[in-house]
Amino acid sequence: xxxxxxxxxxxxxxxxxxxxxxxxxxxxxxxxxxxxxxxxxxxxxxxxxxxxxxxxxxxxxxxxxxxxxxxxxxxxxxxxxxxxxxxxxxxxxxxxxxxxxxxxxxxxxxxxxxxxxxxxxxxxxxxxxxxxxxxxxxxxxxxxxxxxxxxxxxxxxxxxxxxxxxxxxxxxxxxxxxxxxxxxxxxxxxxxxxxxxxxxxxxxxxxxxxxxxxxxxxxxxxxxxxxxxxxxxxxxxxxxxxxxxxxxxxxxxxxxxxxxxxxxxxxxxxxxxxxxxxxxxxxxxxxxxxxxxxxxxxxxxxxxxxxxxxxxxxxxxxxxxxxxxxxxxxxxxxxxxxxxxxxxxxxxxxxxxxxxxxxxxxxxxxxxxxxxxxxxxxxxxxxxxxxxxxxxxxxxxxxxxxxxxxxxxxxxxxxxxxxxxxxxxxxxxxxxxxxxxxxxxxxxxxxxxxxxxxxxxxxxxxxxxxxxxxxxxxxxxxxxxxxxxxxxxxxxxxxxxxxxxxxxxxxxxxxxxxxxxxxxxxxxxxxxxxxxxxxxxxxxxxxxxxxxxxxxxxxxxxxxxxxxxxxxxxxxxxxxxxxxxxxxxxxxxxxxxxxxxxxxxxxxxxxxxxxxxxxxxx
Amino acid sequence: xxxxxxxxxxxxxxxxxxxxxxxxxxxxxxxxxxxxxxxxxxxxxxxxxxxxxxxxxxxxxxxxxxxxxxxxxxxxxxxxxxxxxxxxxxxxxxxxxxxxxxxxxxxxxxxxxxxxxxxxxxxxxxxxxxxxxxxxxxxxxxxxxxxxxxxxxxxxxxxxxxxxxxxxxxxxxxxxxxxxxxxxxxxxxxxxxxxxxxxxxxxxxxxxxxxxxxxxxxxxxxxxxxxxxxxxxxxxxxxxxxxxxxxxxxxxxxxxxxxxxxxxxxxxxxxxxx
Numbered sequence: 046x047x048x049x050x051x052x053x054x055x056x057x058x059x060x061x062x063x064x065x066x067x068x069x070x071x072x073x074x075x076x077x078x079x080x081x082x083x084x085x086x087x088x089x090x091x092x093x094x095x096x097x098x099x100x101x102x103x104x105x106x107x108x109x110x111x112x113x114x115x116x117x118x119x120x121x122x123x124x125x126x127x128x129x130x131x132x133x134x135x136x137x138x139x140x141x142x143x144x145x146x147x148x149x150x151x152x153x154x155x156x157x158x159x160x161x162x163x164x165x166x167x168x169x170x171x172x173x174x175x176x177x178x179x180x181x182x183x184x185x186x187x188x189x190x191x192x193x194x195x196x197x198x199x200x201x202x203x204x205x206x207x208x209x210x211x212x213x214x215x216x217x218x219x220x221x222x223x224x225x226x227x228x229x230x231x232x233x234x235x236x237x238x239x240x241x242x243x244x245x246x247x248x249x250x251x252x253x254x255x256x257x258x259x260x261x262x263x264x265x266x267x268x269x270x271x272x273x274x275x276x277x278x279x280x281x282x283x284x285x286x287x288x289x290x291x292x293x294x295x296x297x298x299x300x301x302x303x304x305x306x307x308x309x310x311x312x313x314x315x316x317x318x319x320x321x322x323x324x325x326x327x328x329x330x331x332x333x334x335x336x337x338x339x340x341x342x343x344x345x346x347x348x349x350x351x352x353x354x355x356x357x358x359x360x361x362x363x364x365x366x367x368x369x370x371x372x373x374x375x376x377x378x379x380x381x382x383x384x385x386x387x388x389x390x391x392x393x394x395x396x397x398x399x400x401x402x403x404x405x406x407x408x409x410x411x412x413x414x415x416x417x418x419x420x421x422x423x424x425x426x427x428x429x430x431x432x433x434x435x436x437x438x439x440x441x442x443x444x445x446x447x448x449x450x451x452x453x454x455x456x457x458x459x460x461x462x463x464x465x466x467x468x469x470x471x472x473x474x475x476x477x478x479x480x481x482x483x484x485x486x487x488x489x490x491x492x493x494x495x496x497x498x499x500x501x502x503x504x505x506x507x508x509x510x511x512x513x514x515x516x517x518x519x520x521x522x523x524x525x526x527x528x529x530x531x532x533x534x535x536x537x538x539x540x541x542x543x544x545x546x547x548x549x550x551x552x553x554x555x556x557x558x559x560x561x562x563x564x565x566x567x568x569x570x571x572x573x574x575x576x577x578x579x580x581x582x583x584x585x586x587x588x589x590x591x592x593x594x595x596x597x598x599x600x601x602x603x604x605x606x607x608x609x610x611x612x613x614x615x616x617x618x619x620x621x622x623x624x625x626x627x628x629x630x631x632x633x634x635x636x637x638x639x640x641x642x643x644x645x646x647x648x649x650x651x652x653x654x655x656x657x658x659x660x661x662x663x
Numbered sequence: 664x665x666x667x668x669x670x671x672x673x674x675x676x677x678x679x680x681x682x683x684x685x686x687x688x689x690x691x692x693x694x695x696x697x698x699x700x701x702x703x704x705x706x707x708x709x710x711x712x713x714x715x716x717x718x719x720x721x722x723x724x725x726x727x728x729x730x731x732x733x734x735x736x737x738x739x740x741x742x743x744x745x746x747x748x749x750x751x752x753x754x755x756x757x758x759x760x761x762x763x764x765x766x767x768x769x770x771x772x773x774x775x776x777x778x779x780x781x782x783x784x785x786x787x788x789x790x791x792x793x794x795x796x797x798x799x800x801x802x803x804x805x806x807x808x809x810x811x812x813x814x815x816x817x818x819x820x821x822x823x824x825x826x827x828x829x830x831x832x833x834x835x836x837x838x839x840x841x842x843x844x845x846x847x848x849x850x851x852x853x854x855x856x857x858x859x860x861x862x863x864x865x866x867x868x869x870x871x872x873x874x875x876x877x878x879x880x881x882x883x884x885x886x887x888x889x890x891x892x893x894x895x896x897x898x899x900x901x902x903x904x905x906x907x908x909x910x911x912x913x914x915x916x917x918x919x920x921x922x923x924x925x926x927x928x929x930x931x932x933x934x935x936x937x
Contacts, residue, residue, distance in 0.1 A: 369762055375840055379755035380767060383748040383811050390808040391774050394785035401784065459682065462675045467668065470676075476920060477683045480690060483919035485869035487887055488908045492689050495696075495901060503692055535689070547927040592775055599871065620780045630784060637781035644776035 071348060073248030073282025080289035087299065094303045095213035095231045098136060101310045102129055103227040106141055106148075106217035110224060122149040123156060133306050137210065138230040141217070142174050148225060170214075174226040177216045181223040248281040249347050290400060291413045402634035418635035431612040432619070434636075438643075441595060441615040444530065448594045449587060451534040456541025457583075461575075463542075464549040475546070482539035490603035493532040497604070519608040526605070526613050533600045541586060548582035549575070584655045592644055616640050697905035717906035721893075727907070729882055730889040734868060734911075737802050737885060741867035745807040745814060746860050750852075752811070753818035754844055758830070768819070771812040783876060790877055797883045802874060806867045814859045821855035822848060854925035861922045868915050886911045 105125050126139040130151050140155070141148040150156045160167040211231040216223035370377060405414045428435045459478060463471055481489065496503045497518040505515045519525045552575065560570050596617045601607065607614035607622070614622065617640060624633030697717050721727055755761075756768055786805060787796075795801030825848065833843050849856065871887040878884055884892075890911060893904045 373759065373761035376755045376759035376761040376764070379751045379759070383752035383815065384767065386748060386804070386808045387771070387774070387811060390786060390789070390805055391777070391782070391812075392770070394782040394789060395774075395777050397785035397788075398781035455682075459679075462679060465672075465675065467672060468675055474679045474683060476923060478686055479919070479923060479926070480686060480916070483916040484690065484912050485865075485887065485915060487869065487871045487891070488912055489689070491891075491904065492693050492908070496689060496692065503688075535686070543926055550927065589775070596776075596778055598779065617778055617780060620778060624780055624784065634781060634784075637778040640778045641776055641781065645773065648772075648776065 067252045069279050069282055070248045070252035073279070073285050074246075074252060074344060074347070076282060076289050077246075077248055077285040080285060087295075090300065090303070091211050091231070091233055092213060094307070095211045095229055096215060097307055098129070098133060098231065098310070099213040099215035099227050099229040102126055102139055102141070102229060103215040103217040103225075105129070106225055106227055107219065110217065110219050126151060129310070132309060135232040135306075136229060137232055138228075140170070140228040141225055142170060142228065143225040145171065170226075170228060173214050173228075174223075177214060177226055178223040181216050181218065248285065249343065251281060253347050253350060287403075287413060291404070294404065295412075398634050399638050401631055402638045404631040404634075406628070406630045414631070418632050419639070421632070422635055422639065431610055431614070434616075434639075436612075437614060437616050437619050440526070440613065444526070444601075444615055445591055445594045447530050448533050448537060448597075449590050451530070452537040452541045452590060452594075453583070453587060455534070455538040456543075457545050457579075459538070459542045460545030460549055461571075463546060478542060479539040481535050481537075482543075486536055487599050487603060489536050490532060490600050493528070493535070494604050497528045519605055522609060522612045525608050529601055529605050529613060532604050533594065533597060536600065537590065537594070541590065544582055544586040545579065548579050552578045580655075584651075588648055588651050588655075592648065595644060596640070616643075693905045693908055696902055697909050699902075717902040718910075721903050721906045721910065725889070725893075725903075726881060726884075727889070727910075730884050730886045733799060733883060734886040737799050737806065738864050738867040740799070740803040741806040741810065742860050742863040744803060745810045745863045746856065748807065749811050749814035749818055749859060749863075750849065750856060751844075753815045753822055754848060756815065756819045757822035758827070768816075771815050774812045779872065783873070786873075787876060796877055797880050799883070801877055802867075802870075802885070805873055805877075806870060807863070809870075810863045810866045814862060817862075818852065818855050818859055821852050825851050854928045857922050857925045861918060861926075864918060865915055868911075 102125075106122060109122055109125065122141060126141065126149055130136045130139060138151050140150045140152070142160070145160045147156055147158055147160070160171055162168070211233045212228065213231070214226055214228045217225040217227055402418055403413060403415060405412045405417070422434045425433055426435070427433050428439075430436060462468070463475055495501070497505075499505060499515055499517045502518075504518070505513075508516065516524060518528045556574050557570055560574060565573070595615075597615070598617050598621065601613065601615050601618045602621070605613045607618060611619070611622070616636065620633050620636040620640065623629050623636055698713055698715070756764060790796050790801045790805075793801070795804070829847055829851075830843050833847055838846070869887065870885075871891065874885045875888045875891070878888060881889075886907075890904065890907045893900055893907055
């Protein structure tokens, strides 16, 4: 292809950054709006929960009214609603209205009075009660679901005003008539919908300006401005995303809590399972929520603007992208299946895990706390405490170095002996020596735990032959640590042995012969021929072995189990305990992120020093 | 043979015999517990009396067959899936030059450093969302993706050692890419493919934590999870555990030995070349 033609086809720097700005900002805007709508939906779920609670109270009222004739059941009404209020912490107030008379109320002095005409609040209550009565009368089959829906619809009248409080109403039925109406006031959790709205708008604006700039940059370059814009758009996108993630997590937690409250009420009031649950009709509620059309139009406008203003750039970028894909289609086809799987099940959970390290989980809600988890881990210098990060790090490093040293030494020595051509029964030895590798490692761990048992274990049994008192292997740090190391050494040396054997086999024999002729002894031959030629095979194996040992969960967890008092825990088992035993997910995620960073730096440094993977990229 | 080398040979044999004995001891000890009486934990290797009660208990009174079935299906499917994905990806990494190749390989390498704890919670959420909890397919997918990076690196190293001239001459003879891959590369790379398959099988057969996390119905347990349930505080359960451990280890050890002749060449060919 003519080089000038190629040059013309390349889009300018300004327009490309402009395009990136727009795309990033558009993503930010999308997330911002999504967060907004999500908050909106969460608000509706909360309203649904309020209706459920109102219905619970209404159901009780219905029952009490049915008993009225017998023993004056309505006398129990105040205590019933007080009970309900006691069970649901977020419930602020309950009123039961019949006609214009308040049968009961949790507000002091309100029960027994009539609605006041001069109060706008009371007027609204009267209107809602009336509408509920009518909707129940209009639907003679006003049973569970129907009346819930009606109650929800009507309750929306009550929600128009009052931030921080959700209100709902439900009819208490008597012979298919709405005899009384129950009103509930619920504490609503604060939501940050305003801020994401704002962020989304900023992002949209940035996208629009970016689009215009990129369009202009088709003629003249303006990278300076676009970079600054990219910063603004990216920041808006990032904050919007963080808020969104937090919202989703919080909403999930709230949903769990709601479900728990509802289940508790079902149990307390003897209702069948599931009848008092908002979860069953959440979907219908979400559908009512709808979408703000103004936002959709605005969004679509900017979206179209972005891509029409830069149609040329887009086309060029797309076509060069498509061109690359097409030219290397075979390679991408071969790698795509593995890549997709890795993306879904390895990389995205990893990213999610790292994101989790910036959150704090309290009960069921997640709170974004920036770097607090990391600071808490790294700035705690009580190094003698077994739970302390630096203490555990020291144990982990000692554990890794000792193990890898043993693996390599034993593996190398065995390989050197086995590679002696005059040795007989080589194959038998080799086969028997790789047994530990073949046995599943959790079984190995459990076997060794049994062998180190104080009373029955084989190790103490063997020691008793020499007159040694039974050792409580898991009672002191040194012995527990040694037990772990012994187990892992047994487990890991065959791998190194096989790697060394393979490498030794590939060393040409005439090198040794030539060296012998020149009078080199065993040691000299090892130092100057074997060692240098082993290196390329051994270094990657050592790096990999180090990483595996560093993250060797099963042995520590199953053999010593961290005993005594978590002292022999290494970083990975400690992280597991933080997550699943002490239930601090965010903290555990931060822990694991630090582990990853340590390993990453370690491999980057060793890789640069030894060039272990250098050949692999050629 | 002179006297020095004979003495050396004897020394080597003595050393190897001792090491082998130390290596085999724990395995034989477990066998003793499994076949012996459940209270006999002493260091000796001969059971006081032969007793198959542990095996009978494990096979008859526990849902061992169900767990075995689960593990077998999961391991077979994992092996098949990850060998398929890893060979194709490794072939591309070895033979094609394309944008993203280095990044892709680096990304695969970096996954080896991901602490499992970090990804466990997110994977749980993903599995939950996809409705794959308590389903064999879920574990197959997770195990395959865990096994792929190591397999890809190993196979790629092996493919690199196969002379490209073979492929070129096949291409001249009119073979398509896929034909070359299937008819030339795969047969030549058999040692590495066998070792890869062995690793995938072992990954799936031996994995414990993820299975324990994702499978919480007894009918969907895999062998490791079921086996772990057996180990309690009481020594009588140790006998059952030992019997179970032998039964669980047997297939994988057998497979290991069947394929072990490929182990040395398959594992190191790529690395040595570097």
